Amino acid sequence: MDNAQVLAQLMGQARQDGADLATLRAMVEEAGEVGATRALTRLGLEDAAAHGDMKELRELLAAWRDAKRSAARAAIGWVVRMLLALVLVGVAVKTGFGAWVR
Known part of the structure; x- marks a missing residue:
């Protein structure tokens, strides 16, 4: 199972538990931004x-x-x-x- 499938499955589970799909998408997008920023910072590529x-x-x-x-x-x-x-x-x-x- 690849990352996209795992993510889709987790979002489906959260939606069944009462989370709004728009909120879930926003959380995933924000998590992606934070992860990308962290990776760039570790590589020393965070500046302009x-x-x-x-x-x-x-x-x-x-x-x-x-x-x-x-x-x-x-x-x-x-x-x-x-x-x-x-x-x-x-x-x-x-x-x-x-x-x-x-």
Whole structure:
């Protein structure tokens, strides 16, 4: 049973016991607001600058991911170049290019 079903069941029970549905909805909404505020406070995101901080963190994370991707591509490029250079040296040795240059 998920949270929505539990909440609906509890509201149904309270309504049967005489609570007004509008009052129950208001209580649930207020409880949600209090819980969300408590969670944000625990995370240190309760102030007005939190929106900007989160935006800045997302930008920083995106930049970090781009840097990792670029570094990986550069490393792969260098490995491919080294392998091609080794193949070229091997072909030169096999064909006797070293003796031809002398």
